[in-house]
Amino acid sequence: MDRRIGDRNILDEFTLKFCEIAEKHVKYIIVSGFVAISHGRKRTTEDIDMIIERMPRNKFILFHNDLIKAGFHCVQSSKTDDVYEYLDKGDSIRYMDNDSFFPPEMEVKFVKDEIDELQIKTRTKLEFTGLDIWFSSIEFNIAFKEELLKSDKDIEDARHLRIIYKGNINEDFIDEIKEKIRKLRLKK
Amino acid sequence: MMRDKSHMEALESWAEFVRNNPREKWKKSVNMLIDATYEKSNEFYTRLEKTEKGREILERLREERVKKG
Numbered sequence: 534m535d536r537r538i539g540d541r542n543i544l545d546e547f548t549l550k551f552c553e554i555a556e557k558h559v560k561y562i563i564v565s566g567f568v569a570i571s572h573g574r575k576r577t578t579e580d581i582d583m584i585i586e587r588m589p590r591n592k593f594i595l596f597h598n599d600l601i602k603a604g605f606h607c608v609q610s611s612k613t614d615d616v617y618e619y620l621d622k623g624d625s626i627r628y629m630d631n632d633s634f635f636p637p638e639m640e641v642k643f644v645k646d647e648i649d650e651l652q653i654k655t656r657t658k659l660e661f662t663g664l665d666i667w668f669s670s671i672e673f674n675i676a677f678k679e680e681l682l683k684s685d686k687d688i689e690d691a692r693h694l695r696i697i698y699k700g701n702i703n704e705d706f707i708d709e710i711k712e713k714i715r716k717l718r719l720k721k
Numbered sequence: 722m723m724r725d726k727s728h729m730e731a732l733e734s735w736a737e738f739v740r741n742n743p744r745e746k747w748k749k750s751v752n753m754l755i756d757a758t759y760e761k762s763n764e765f766y767t768r769l770e771k772t773e774k775g776r777e778i779l780e781r782l783r784e785e786r787v788k789k790g
Contacts, residue, residue: 540744540745540748540749540752541752542751542752542755542756543755543756543759544755570751570755572739573735573736573739573747573748573751574736574751575735575750575751575754576754577754577755577758577759608786608787609787627786633763634762634763634766634767634770634779635762635766635782635786636759637759663744663748685724689729689732692729692732692733692736693732693735693736693739696733696736696737696740697736697739697740699740
């Protein structure tokens with residue numbers, strides 16, 4: 534079934550549909566690979582990463598039920614309480630479209646530390662992408678990819694974003710984020 | 722370790738093109754890459770589903786994905 538509209542690809546459509554529901558329930562951000570891809574990076578991905586604010590079980594159930602109604606299912610479990618337990622103990626949960634055999638998947642996790650809290654606080658919509666969804670800032674994405682993730686793919690994503698936003702990147706903010714990553718994630 | 726220099730040069734050249742041109746000039750080729758990848762994998766999974774052995778493989782793949790979480 535082809536559900537694509539205009540200049541959107543399968544990842545755009547999947548992400549827009551998911552984010553439209555998330556928007557009604559929780560503050561969220563899309564981070565990492567899809568940020569680079571939606572800025573024209575020529576690669577694809579199986580997982581789109583979403584961070585959401587922590588929420589109590591009763592609110593999460595409403596969010597989860599709306600996702601189910603919209604045609605998503607959780608890969609790990611069909612039991613809402615189990616799904617919440619995964620999130621609450623710091624694991625990610627993954628949702629797929631019922632029509633798909635396999636990915637794309639939305640990988641959702643709770644904010645886990647002050648870095649994530651700052652990512653949510655400084656979230657932004659990125660006009661360049663043509664997608665009306667919330668992203669973590671370009672500085673956050675570059676900092677994570679250069680300081681923490683560091684695979685070839687991540688370094689290339691960061692380079693791509695640096696070129697797209699040349700002259701509009703707050704390097705001091707990137708340095709500040711990298712310092713936090715070293716302290717809180719790398720324990721240096 | 723970074724891939725060879727020409728790989729990064731090609732990546733930078735594409736990023737410059739994206740930066741300097743309107744979305745309609747670059748988005749189509751990105752979409753083709755992404756959509757074709759998904760269409761090919763879905764064709765493969767659809768073929769697998771048609772045989773008993775294929776369905777066993779699909780089940781194992783699904784189990785692996787659940788474990789990944």
